[in-house]
Every structure is written in structure tokens, then in C-alpha cells.
Amino acid sequence: MDPLAALLDGPRARGAFLLRSVLTPPWCLRIEDRAPLTLVAVVRGVAWIVPDDADGVRLGPGDLAVVRGPDPYLVADDPATPPQAVILPGQECRTPDGEHLTDLGDVGVRTWGSGSDGPLVMLTGTYPVAGEVSRRLLAALPPRLVLRASDWQSPLVPLLAEEIGRDVPGQEAVLDRLLDLLLIAALRTWFAQSGDRAPAWYQAHDDPVVGQSLRLMQDQPDRPWTIAELAAHSGVSRAALARRFTAAVGEPPMSYLAGWRLALAADLLRQQPGSTLGAVARKVGYGSSFALSSAFKREYGQSPQHYRASAQ
Secondary structure, three states: HHHHHHHOOOOOOOOEEEEEEEEEOOOOOEEEEOOOOEEEEEEEEEEEEEEOOOOOEEOEEEEEEEEEEOOOOEOOOOOOOOOOOOEEEEEEEOOOOOOOOOOOOEEEEEEOOOOOOOEEEEEEEEEEEHHHHHHHHHHHOOOEEEEOOOOOOOOOOOOOOHOOOOOOOOHHHHHHHHHHHHHHHHHHHHHHHHHHHHHHHHHHHHHHHHHHHHHHHHOOOOOOOOHHHHHHHHHHHHHHHHHHHHHHOOOOOOHHHHHHHHHHHHHHHHHHOOOHHHHHHHHHHOHHHHHHHHHHHHOOOOHHHHHHHHHH
């Protein structure tokens, strides 16, 4: 499994926050929900994303932004518009003074704003939790990445806009999967277009030697890989693989493998609370629960048991 797939496989959206906003200028929302990842797509009108420490980014119809948390930012009709609402963790909405919000509210199924019609229609999808498998990917993303409507062709935004307002059985699962598809399509497009800005491990997949080793480790983390075995599969010497891998990825093969295994273990601890530590250890290539526990504590600063308890 490659890291892009792991982002959505580990956790996949489950009851993600999805909302259609219909707003009339002047409007401004301060986002303080600390979500690790949020998608913002403009269906109609114009919206600005304005971080506290950087210039704002203008979004027009068909544009999509992926915002990496947890730092706060504004979404507004104009960068100069003062906030009228603050979005807190759990998607709680308050006025800037901390009072209950009265000017904005529900105006339909998964629809929120100042009325049922307005010049701005915007879709927001939020992943409230990111699994540890995605840490490597999230760390590689800029705070904000924007795909312009002219830069990519995708039917997913119009489809999500159509489906988000439907209230039928099973619709939450449909929307979760659409959000997943939209995110993976956006990231795949951005990585393909970003050239040297793409993370080293992503670019390394195109290397016939390094890419082969990466795929072997990612697809079979439970196998007792050695440099010699990886080199044999890649058709080079151990020394050549070590040099080439480190130059391409930024760390040696065994270091990468250890980080990948521990990230998988962290995800399994979150997703499978009934699994024993020994079972998790075997799935990610550790010979015993003690070996996994020792490595996990060095990496995350706490035992797997404490990590699992804190994630519940």
C-alpha cells in the first residue's frame, strides 16, 4: 500500500463533517476547529482563505483548496471582512464574543448560511482525525494547496454538490466515500503537477530500484526484510541500494521500514481496539509484543497501551 492510499485506508472518512454553505456578503468565518485536513470547494461565487501568518488565497467557481491543520484561518468574501462566526472543535459555532450564533444557521439538509439562496455556494469536508499512517503525507503537504478549475478535470465536486443535500438511507456512507475520492484525486493531481515540490518518497516511486523497494516494504510490512533481500529483488548490490534509497528518500531503507511499521501499528491500535498487542506486532513485522512496545515507545514517547487508551 502506498502512502497516498494509506491516508484514506487508515482512517477512511467515517461520518466526516460535510456541509454546504450558502452565504451573502459580507461574510467571514474564523476556523479554529484544529482539524488535520479540510477540503473547501467553491461551487458558485468567490471565497478567500486567509491564514493568520500568510497572504490570502482567492477561490473561484470550480477551485478546490486542501487546508492542513491545526492552525486557524479565515474563510471570507473578502480578506478585509471581520469574522462574524468562529468554528470551534466539534464544529461548534459561536460569535467572536463567544455567544450563540443567531445570524447564520441551518437552511436545509447539510446546508448552512444566511438563507437558502445566495451568491456564494461552498462545500466543506473535514477529516477530524488523521491516522498515524498519514503523518508522513500530511507533513509533506503545504499548509494550503489549491487546484484551479482550469488545472484539473473532475466530476467529483459537482457530484458531491448534488449528493450533499440528499436525505436518504445510507447517504452518510455515500458522502464519506465521495469525500475520500475527492481528496485522493486532488492530492494525486497536485503531486503530479508539483514536480520537485512533491515529497521525496513520492518522487522515489518512479525510480526503478528505489520504487521497487518501497512497494515491497509498504505492501508486505510483516515480512522480515533485510537490505540484502531488498537489493536482490531490485537487482542491485546492498551498498548500491542503501546509497540510492537514502539519496532519493532522505533516510536509509531500514529506517524507513521501521517508521512505516510503527505508523501502521499506531493505526491498528486506533482501528482495532479488540486486537491484542501480539496480533498487531505480527501484522507489522515485529516478532513479539515486547519488541513492538519498545520501538513504539521510542518513536511516540508512550506505550502502545497508553496510545490506544488516549485514542478512544
